[in-house]
Amino acid sequence: MTAAEHPALDALRRALGDALSTEASDLDAARGDYSGQRSESAPLAVVHARSAADVQAALRIASAHRLPVVPRGAGTGLTGGAIARGGELVISTARMTRIIAIEPADQLAVVEPGVIVADLGAAVAPHGLFYAPDPASRAICSIGGTIATNAGGLLCAKYGVTREAVLGLTVVLADGTLLELGHRTVKGVTGLDLTALMIGSEGTLGIVVEATLRLLPLPEGEPATIAATFPSVVSAAEASSAITAAGLRPAAMELIDPLALRLIRAHLGLPAVAEGSASLIVQTDGSAAAREAEAVLGIVRAHGGEASIARDRHEGEGMLAVRGAFHPAMAAQGEVLIEDVCVPRSQLPAIVAAIERIGERHALLIPSVAHAGDGNLHPNIIYTGDTVPERVWTAAGEIFAAALELGGTLTGEHGIGTLKRRWLGDELGEPQLELQRRIKAVFDPLGIMNPGKVL
Amino acid sequence: MTAAEHPALDALRRALGDALSTEASDLDAARGDYSGQRSESAPLAVVHARSAADVQAALRIASAHRLPVVPRGAGTGLTGGAIARGGELVISTARMTRIIAIEPADQLAVVEPGVIVADLGAAVAPHGLFYAPDPASRAICSIGGTIATNAGGLLCAKYGVTREAVLGLTVVLADGTLLELGHRTVKGVTGLDLTALMIGSEGTLGIVVEATLRLLPLPEGEPATIAATFPSVVSAAEASSAITAAGLRPAAMELIDPLALRLIRAHLGLPAVAEGSASLIVQTDGSAAAREAEAVLGIVRAHGGEASIARDRHEGEGMLAVRGAFHPAMAAQGEVLIEDVCVPRSQLPAIVAAIERIGERHALLIPSVAHAGDGNLHPNIIYTGDTVPERVWTAAGEIFAAALELGGTLTGEHGIGTLKRRWLGDELGEPQLELQRRIKAVFDPLGIMNPGKVL
Incomplete structure (x- = not known):
């Protein structure tokens, strides 16, 4: 307890008892997430809500004291949306697990x-x-x-x-x-x-x-998994577009670009593939899984891919494990700024090429994987040091601009958080941003909900 | 042109030229929709917008004059959402057909x-x-x-x-x-x-x-269609639940209750079926269509249904045409109040039974069809005369109450419009209704957009 305790803390303690924590480890944990960012200072307290009533009690007190609130779940976000800083109250629902x-x-x-x-x-x-x-x-x-x-x-x-x-x-x-x-x-x-x-x-x-x-x-039967290697990322991206255009609907279709593929294979101790090679891993499911996999195989080969179909579920999981090793392999390279642009599927080859140019221009390694079925690409910008260097932000900005130029969006699935806030207006435009701010004000007239995030 | 012309009309005419209509036939058409309701008086004018710019010009003038605006498309709504009355400006996008x-x-x-x-x-x-x-x-x-x-x-x-x-x-x-x-x-x-x-x-x-x-x-191959007759609507509803529970995903699964079935068959000149019989029409599609249809057939028969699979697309379309004849068959009976409740799928037998009791209580014919795959039921309350009798509204209110009681909603797909406005608060509660009104005010601070509808 500090000498100048915030007046809300007493009310929170009385209303929430053990659910309120001011323990240093709890406060410290709430300063970060999986984006690698950390806030400059620890929040005031963390409410480990046990029930809706706890959340209500905490928010009533926060409103009465105009206390900024950061809602938080498991803390695995990639854009800083659940990061809390000095003077803020964290309301965590992580223990509401029923x-x-x-x-x-x-x-x-x-x-x-x-x-x-x-x-x-x-x-x-x-x-x-x-x-x-x-x-x-x-x-x-x-x-x-x-x-x-x-x-x-x-x-x-x-x-x-x-x-x-x-x-x-x-x-x-x-x-x-x-x-x-x-x-x-x-x-x-x-x-x-x-x-x-x-x-x-x-x-x-x-x-x-x-x-x-x-x-x-659950889809019936066993899924079928195909792993394909292409001589270039463009041919891999074109094959994925052709699979979609053929009316096939794979359950998963993951593209791994040459740089990512090289780093992952080295990380897993697998033999190297030819320079410039890219990988496409496709999984079909349901009763037509095997037949659809054969159709995928035909398209892959027509686009210059070398491919095989897994003989069983175990082998299929092994193929997908290569994709699953992306994040650990990148983390082994240094710090990583994980991006999340999404473009119309037909623009996948174009965004991949744009990112390659941006990496070269700024002398940065930017390996990418993509959910190729929906045009959602995760470029990872690798850097060293405790803070994100300015040229990494510049490169990120250029990637976002390229995605918007191709008819895409800043974020497919990670959100805006603090990380992409500076580019939000580029996508939405000021009139829409203002409309969104006014809608937020209807829900939260005092502006206490997650201030500094998104809007 | 009337003696006391609304001051906005001149501005609208100058901005929109031929796109502005004050012709009696246009004004009259905008007084109704497919709900059978008609407004008490004709609107001021109809803008047949040709472009976004026309819509913008009309709305700017409407805002300047605080003129209430009714957006309108093809006018086929079932809840009065696009009905216009005296003093209102209709902005129709029906001619924007590119x-x-x-x-x-x-x-x-x-x-x-x-x-x-x-x-x-x-x-x-x-x-x-x-x-x-x-x-x-x-x-x-x-x-x-x-x-x-x-x-x-x-x-x-x-x-x-x-x-x-x-x-x-x-x-x-x-x-x-x-x-x-x-x-x-x-x-x-x-x-x-x-x-x-x-x-x-x-x-x-x-x-x-x-x-x-x-x-x-487009799903590959031909769809497969099954028509089944059950001795009771409860057994038909139970069969539909069992089809969903078996993990089958029919493209369409339509339930026709005994009263609707009797009226449709009479309307189409088909032989009568046994008293109390209900019908379930199921269509499967995609590469597993035939196999899924066989599985459906097994479940249907296990629930006491007599069923057959269409031998070709033509026969399948004939089976679905029985469902398609529902609206004309009802219209032939008199005036119809078309409802649109939706309940969790497992509650379909319960809502069907509740509607039967409500019909008996008020001496009303309430035939129903349901999209059984998603629990969306369309009870049609039949009446005679130019205005909806009070006991029809009472019965409708009881149907809504039953749907809410079963965990359902007032409207699955038709909307609220003017028709269900009086029950909106029953489902949303006053705090949410107030929040919705304030969100509307962010978009439309003058309150000129479709006043008297929904909120």
Whole structure:
């Protein structure tokens, strides 16, 4: 306890008891996320909410004291959206981990926001169901965080992003009001779609305390996985476009650019491939999986790819593990600024070429992987040192400009957070940005919800 | 021209020339829609917008004169959302019918809002693509109207509603501001999702002047269609639940209740079926269509259904034509109040039973059809006379209460309009309703956009 204790702390302590923490380790953890950024100073306190009522109590007190609030889930975000700094109150839903209901007949689950995405998957699989959004961080990220960022993943070209998977939300607004938004039904058009508005709002409008999620039947049979190596990234990207254009709908289609492929293979101790080679890993599923895989193979070979189909699930998982090793392999190179642009699928070769030029211009290594089925590309800009060098930000800005120029967007699935805030106006334009700020003010008239993030 | 001409008319005439109509037939047409309702008096004028610029000019003048505006598409709505009355200006986008671009490689189309849904389907089919939202009115309804109501249709349990199909929108706000919302990409989380907020907003936030729509590859092969007759509606509903629970994903699954079945068959001149019989029509598609149809057949028979699989596309279309004859058959009975409740799929037998009791209690015929795959039920309350009798409204209110009680919603796909406005608060609650009104005020501070509708 410090000499000049914030007047809100006493009220929070009385209302929340043990759920309020001012322990140094808790405060310190809330200063960072997986973007590698850290705030300059520790927040005031962390509320480890156990219930919606805790969240309401904390927000009522925060409102009364005009205390800025940072909603936080598992802390695995990649854009600094859940990073807290001095004078801020963190409200964490990470300990609200109950799966309240699984209803196979209605193909839905009702969960608290702290449930880990992979845990939900494991809980619903025995019912023959799955939850479609599957970010690479599924083993460690929470449902609440994926709702805050409208997270995607490998499967979303075929099965949709988080917005398509959320039927209804219970949220707490800045003043402590509890609202039930949306439906338990798969359709509904009663008034404005505030459920959709909450999804991807990155903690700026309210805090999700319960979610009703749509589940899908697990595809029947075994998936089929194809790993292909191309002489160039352009031919790999063209093959992926041709697969989509042929009307095939792979469950996953991951492109690995030459630099990423070289670094991953070295990291995994695999033999090197020819200079300039790129990889495309495609997985088909459902009852037509094998036949679709044969069609994919034909297209891959017609585009100069060398490819094979996995003989069993184990071999298929091995193929996808190469993609899964991307983040550890990059982290082994130094610090990494992870980007997340998305372009129309047909522009994938163009954005890949643009990023290569930007890397050369700034003498930076920018390996990329892409969810090729939906044009979502993750360039990783590698650097050394504690702070992001200015030329890395310059390169990031040039990548965003290239994506916008090609009809794309700054962020496919990670969000804006603090990291991309300076470019937000480039995409939205000032009139829309102003409209968004005024909508935020309707939810949060005092401006206490996640200030300094996104808007 | 009347003696006391509204002062805005002259400004509108100068700005819009021929696009402004005060012809009696135009004014009269805008007093109604397919809900059977008519406003008490004709609007001031109709703008037949030819372009976004026309919409902007009309809205700027309307704002300057505080003139209430009713956005209107093809006028096929079922809840009075596009009905105009005395003193109001209608801005119609029905003549903005250009398909601006079809981009097969990116699986998207860019269209003006007046494009008829079926026309878009016909235009993209040669590219091996389809537009998934398929309301029963697809041959006459416009894209703009389907966006305003987040329209569904027969295919949406498998392929999603309008919200899932819209990537980006160009909209004009009440003050004439033109905004580009959303993306050309299938993913994106840059700021608040205003595209989703516009969808289903029924003309209360702005006017859509262009839409970027996601297309899907046409399923390969021929669909398979099954028509089944059950001894009771409960067994038909249970069979439909079992089909979903088995992980099968039919493209369409339509349930026809005993009263609707009797009236449709009489209308089509088909032989009567046993008293109390209900029908379930299921269509599977894609490469596994035939195998899935066999699985459906097994479930249908296990639930006491007598069923057959169509031998060819023609026979399948004949089976679905029975469902297609629902609206004409009902219209032949008298006036019809068409409802649109949606319940969790498992509650379909319960809502069907509840509606039967409500019909008996009020001595009303309430035949229903349901999109059984998503729990969306259309009870049609039949009455005679020019105005809706009070006991019909009472019965409608009881149906809504039953749907809410079962975890459902007032409207799956038709919207609120004027028809369901009195029940809106029952579903949303006053705090959410107030939040929605304040969001509307951000878009439309003067309150000129579609006043008296929804909020």
